Amino acid sequence: MRKKAILFLLFLLTLFQSMESFAKQRFPKPEFESAYTQPETLQPGPRYELLAYLDVLVLLSTLSLISWLILKKRSRKGVFWISIFSLAYFGFYREGCVCSIGAIQNVSLGLFYSAYTLPFTALAFFVIPLVFTLFYGRTFCAGVCPFGAMQDLVAIQPQKMGSRLNSVLGLLPYLYLGLAVLYAATGTDFIICRYDPFVGIFRLNASFGMFVFAGILLGSGVFIARPYCRFLCPYGVILNWFSRFSKKHMTITPANCIQCKLCENTCPYDAINIPITVKNPETKQELLKKFILICILIPVLIAAGGYTGSKLHTTLAEVNPRVRLAKAVMDPVKMQEKPESYEIKAFKSSGKPAKQLLEETNEILRKFYIGGWLLGGFMGLTFGLLIAGRLITNYNPDYVPNKGTCLSCNRCIEYCPVKV
Template sequence: MKWLKIILFLLPLLLAFSDLEAQQRFPKPEFHTKYTQPTPTTPEPRGVGMEFVDVLVLLVVLSLTSWFAIKKRSRNGILLLTVFSAIYFGFYRNGCICSVGSVQNVALAFADPKYVISLYALLFFLLPLIFSLFFGRVFCGAACPLGAIQDLLIYKPITIPAWLRKTLGFIPYLYLGLAVLYAATGTEFIICRYDPFIGIYRMNGPHLMIYLGIAFLLMGLFIARPYCRFFCPFGAILNVFSRFSRRHLSVFPTKCIQCKLCTTACPFEAIDFPDEEKTKPDTKSNTRRFILYMALIPVLMLAGSWIGSKSHVFLSKAHPDVYLAELLISHPELKTDSKNIDIQTFLASGKSLETLVAEAQVIRDKFYTGSWILGAFLGLVIGLMAMNQIIFRRREDYQANKGNCYSCGRCLDYCPVE
């Protein structure tokens, strides 16, 4: 009986090999007993309308934070919303999709006509930006799950010297530029891939990313919100938008009494000191420097774009097709390496090396344009950052820096003015 079964088994097998096209090698059995064939289970994804509930929740959190920060002047309200965001957007929604990552969806949708962007990703991108244009960075204050987890774990913040803060403040722009470049060329979403806190929210993930998240949180005990201040690419956009906000959280309700209490309250050193009469620079030399710096910006942009276009070959290696084409050209002996799945799949697909190289060349050309723009953008950022140093703004009171302030509301509690 057993041998018969094996012969029965082998017979269709031989037939099968003669005809490589996939087909039913063994016929569907006809059962004589009362056996009902099960159907594959298909666990449902989260409901379709639920995304818009998320958008609604985001809208409510943003509105409430604006109200608490500007009208109600309540730190406790913002703190409650922060806890809510950490629980809802973080632990319940598992941190995806978030506004920070939606930058990449928008960049890809802008660059690639074939990419279909979902409306809620677009709304997650737009809402915080619109709010920051009118009320400052209220998104960072309470709605962002990445910010919330760091904000809740600030223990004893240390003061970081201004020069270091400002230099490190360049990293978000670099990160933003690279993320947009990699998203727009369809290479990968680096913000999502190197998101340090998502693994903690999901309590699941690659070990290295969870260690990185814990490292950031431990660092955050003493350096308040390290990711927000020195890495977050969305924060870089919000920083610029918030500088032009229509209204913004004000440290004091009526009149500043120069008690400096708010500067001790702010863990982010986001409160500007009033200038002293002595430090007011000489107008003439300042104007000369202003013109010089203005003239320097195009030079920096040109230099940046030159460096960018030179580095496009290196940057494009992150794209799997470019990488594979380069590997096959530089190491043709790898074609016999049976363990290299990518090469074996490529060889099995029957695509010629020329086609692959041509495809890789198209992607590399995209990288050439992209890194050219990236370089010019970074040059502009450096130029504007330098120019910002010499622009003199008269300040008489202690007031929140509109670009750096997260509207967390800590200073509101400290201000003794009624």
């Protein structure tokens, strides 16, 4: 009898179920006659907040130690052991999160949305390696970054890539950086985290796509040293530019270069500038011609890039879930054809007017229009600078590391016969 009554009650309740999703007291709390005590709902807390500060402390101390090992001790072994430690700590123990590469997005989101609470650790992980790079070169890349450390371990047979291929592929990180900042600043997505190839390995748990991506990177990494660092890493772009103005940078030789050429083929990253002595100096006229060409080329490229970017802004905005939702809601034909998606269902049950969604979408699209101009202009500038860099010849008499692309791994040092 009771069962039937309950069933009937349930039927009635489903009929009168309101749209409000908060829980309702349909059944009263039972009064137990037996000695039953209600268990508590366990709510295990998150990781201690203090441990986040420990991460920053570990970052600071490993960076200091590796900078000292690279510049003062000039030891490759030290760099190797630090990279093993970083791989273990930042990689496998901290599971690759928080990382400096991803922190770019937190910082850009924090800059554009003041309502976003930027975690202290994200800011610290973004700023501290940059400060160290400004003084000591890319020592962060050498062995503190777990991504770099992992790829460094598999670089067994590195091949020379050729400067042209190197610089063309070197444009990819700029594009990645631009897109990451655009999507983070518009509050769309964190694409660096989304397409992170190595966290899957750190967590020993990866989706198929992630696993394939990591496999390709590590497999090709045997022959192309550090493919992610050189041809994808968006943080590397910023580090590259900071390192060019670094106060002290690691040097191949401790004293004077004797031009013995022993180090020429030791760099797995093609980051050693071979000496270009003045053979046929350009005339002033030639130099002026080049200068004018660059002065015209760069603004033209920026404008062209910006225009292309602004034209593509709707395509770029497709990634935004709210833009996609608006598209699905506004398109009645599509809505009837397809079975209702969860997004549309959730939108309907939220009771939000379609007009509000449209307004929000227009606002996002406006941001993407500006962002498209900026991103395109940035890419134009990058391409222009690449051409300018190839036009200008920098004369240098010795074998020196390229301050921008050198990752301070200290491999070349071991081959230098000059000892102090």
